[in-house]
Amino acid sequence: MEKIVILTGAGISAESGLGTFRDEGGLWALHAIEDVATPEGFARDPGLVHRFYNARRAQAAQATPNPAHEALARLQAGFHGDLWIVTQNVDDLHEKAGSSNVLHMHGSLSGALCGACDHRWPAPLEMAPGDQCPDCGAPAARPDIVWFGEIPYHMERIWELVETADIFAAIGTSGQVYPAAAFAQHAGRAGAHCVELNLEDSINARDFAETRRGPASTLVPEWVDEILSH
Incomplete structure (x- = not known):
């Protein structure tokens, strides 16, 4: 076969x-990759990272x-x-x-991942710092996206x-x-x-x-x- x-x-x-990294004027043009697409960026400012992926998630939901x-x-x-x-x-x-x-x-914008126990679940349209994992209860929810430096x-x-x-x-x-x-x-x-x-x-x-x-x-x-x- x-x-x-x-x-x-x-x-x-x-x-x-849906814009690429290199598009001028798109979502990516507003942020440095190390701020919104690395584990270190998420540790520094989870609110910024969640807002960025909330915007991408909303954009992707509307795309055909x-x-x-x-x-x-x-x-x-x-x-x-x-x-x-x-x-x-x-x-x-x-x-x-x-x-x-x-x-x-x-990974996928439609997924959420627990940074504490690796549990995965469908992401809500809006995520925020401190969102709890439905499995272990840890306030460690993040987008289920593979960031730079991850496998x-x-x-x-x-x-x-x-x-x-x-x-x-x-x-x-x-x-x-x-x-x-x-x-x-x-x-x-x-x-x-x-x-x-x-x-x-x-x-x-x-x-x-x-x-x-x-x-x-x-x-x-x-x-x-x-x-x-x-």
Whole structure:
């Protein structure tokens, strides 16, 4: 059975109105990464971090999938092999579009995590410092997001998928954040055909046998049509 593994990054959600690190004027432009996306930043000012993720959570709740998300759901429904989506994104647009087999390596805005006992539960739209864990009662609730300096989720499973893929595709990724930036090289060495669909060359574009340039909402439906027509 043929296996396709797809890595998606911020670029696939940008056309749904969810900004990337590098967008001017977006939420990220207002804050330093070390203040809102590190354990140290949360320890320093949990109120700031909660307000930042409350804003992102509200923004993501209003966002709708674009043609790229919808095309991947269509590919999953029509493909006769095994298809997995590994996403660096913390929104739920793949799921809203109808995709399953989605691994969120950087966590999810829809989740809450207890910093004391690691219990997880669905996040309310608004979180605040001192929110209690429903399991152990500790006032240690935080967003279930993998911050810089923390280990991404599902890594054992992801490496296994990358090593056994027949096709590995990266969509809307910058190639700047590891370990995801190493997936293409790893997949290629294991025999996968590696394709990058991106607005511009990523840092690791040389790791791909095939590169396509343009908006995800245009490139992804075209690529999906090609796969399904074979």
